[in-house]
Amino acid sequence: MGETSISAKRSVGQLMGNSFLAFVLLGRPVTPDMSAVAKILRARHPDLTTGPDGSGEQQVQAGSPLIRCGNELVAVMSMPAPIPEDRSLWARAATTWPESKAVAARHRGHLIVSMLGKNARPLVAARVTTAVIGALIAAMPECCGVVWAGRVARPSGLWLEMSRHSFAPFPDYPFTLWLDILPFQSDGKIGAITVGLSTFVGREIEFETAKLTLPALIDKVAGLSVYLIEHGNVVKDGDTIGASATERIAVRYRNSEILGGLPVFSCNDDFADSLQ
Incomplete structure (x- = not known):
């Protein structure tokens, strides 16, 4: 299990920079149970094939940093620290989310979420990443906000609801999250x-x-x-x-x-x- 985890994390480190990066803010640092997240993802998007990457053992699945969503793999890494301060980000967010600055000030950990791979269309990466973030929020009461691509901040409740439409046809997917x-x-x-x-x-x-x-x-x-x-x-x-x-x-x-x-x-x- 240790070698598998190390290999997976090395792959994450090599590939996460090639797609959208999203930060899920946490009230306290916690590592998600990816087997539980996969079940929620499957329930929210039943037409997709979902599950942690790995050989299938429950304990490996729960701790895996990778989850499959449709034909894509998404990396989820838990970080026991706040995201870097960005005053302009939170000033913009406050115009539609008045509590955003308070959430930013009190969060103590975050998840880094990104689809793996270099060649996916941006819309595909956005849809898949959004769906996985929605499942993470549903599985983790510690989630308190999402920062998309370092530029757009939204409350976790709004993301939870709108991410249900990640795979809706044009123009009904949740582009206002992005x-x-x-x-x-x-x-x-x-x-x-x-x-x-x-x-x-x-x-x-x-x-x-x-x-x-x-x-x-x-x-x-x-x-x-x-x-x-x-x-x-x-x-x-x-x-x-x-x-x-x-x-x-x-x-x-x-x-x-x-x-x-x-x-x-x-x-x-x-x-x-x-x-x-």
Whole structure:
């Protein structure tokens, strides 16, 4: 059992950096019983093949750092310490999760969760990792929050509920667990910018408008975000997008002044006015 565990952990160390990394915050350090997690995962997603990796002995399964979800393996490693402090992360989280800073301050351990392998589509990795995190939360009352890809923080209760839809068809999977959409104002216009979309397609969306209401703008950014998550980076510099000629949106590749120079799809809806 010792050699198997060492080998598995070595594989985890080699491969975890190749996919999404998520942190599950724990009120106290604890190692999950992966056999129990596998049972919950199977119950929540009965169409998938699930189980710990290994020869099948119960005691090896319970302590395994790997769990199978469908055709993929996911690594889960328990860390007896808080995650590194990130004030900007928790400032963003507090806008929709008021208790987030208190949860961050009092957690004492965390789990690192990541799908293994280099070549999976980002959406596949996100779906699988999300499903496993949901099962971990269901199995472990110590879970108090989730930090996705180092950028987006959500309460464990919300993740538990929304992760049931990890494998729902487009556009109904829980993409709002994976990115924030933050409003801003600029030169008499309103805008919204994503945080987390670049994990999927290499860029965030930065959308400014003088026409749309804020709810309509958020819906527009959410719709474009989930489209890009589904199809990949299919929007090129200089493209226009929209449902009709009067709704065309111009897209340029730029570096964001709001997000410290990060690459963005810079969008505006002034393009249609130039056609009239």
